[in-house]
Amino acid sequence: MRAAGVTASDIFIRSSQVPMRMRIPMRLMLGIFKPRRGVIGEVLAGDVEAVGKNIKRFAVGDRVCAVTGFSLGGPTRNTSV
Numbered sequence: 001m002r003a004a005g006v007t008a009s010d011i012f013i014r015s016s017q018v019p020m021r022m023r024i025p026m027r028l029m030l031g032i033f034k035p036r037r038g039v040i041g042e043v044l045a046g047d048v049e050a051v052g053k054n055i056k057r058f059a060v061g062d063r064v065c066a067v068t069g070f071s072l073g074g075p076t077r078n079t080s081v
Contacts, residue, residue, distance in 0.1 A: 004041030042068050 006037065012018075018026055030036060045065040050057050058064065 003044065004044045005043040006041040010041055
């Protein structure tokens with residue numbers, strides 16, 4: 001991962017500035033005592049470092065971008081798809 005985009009909504013949600021009735025579900029989703037994801041941001045970009053034997057769409061060195069969806073954070077280490 002080379003970069004992660006952080007928006008105002010990422011900061012708002014991660015700081016628990018949500019209505020009281022949503023705080024417990026948000027804490028369960030994001031992490032109770034500390035964030036589940038160390039890298040905040042819903043969008044990220046990077047380079048493919050390795051591919052599996054059946055992967056044909058991507059090659060090592062390809063530049064890629066992704067949206068993490070409701071996980072609200074990028075990986076803190078290399079992950080495979």
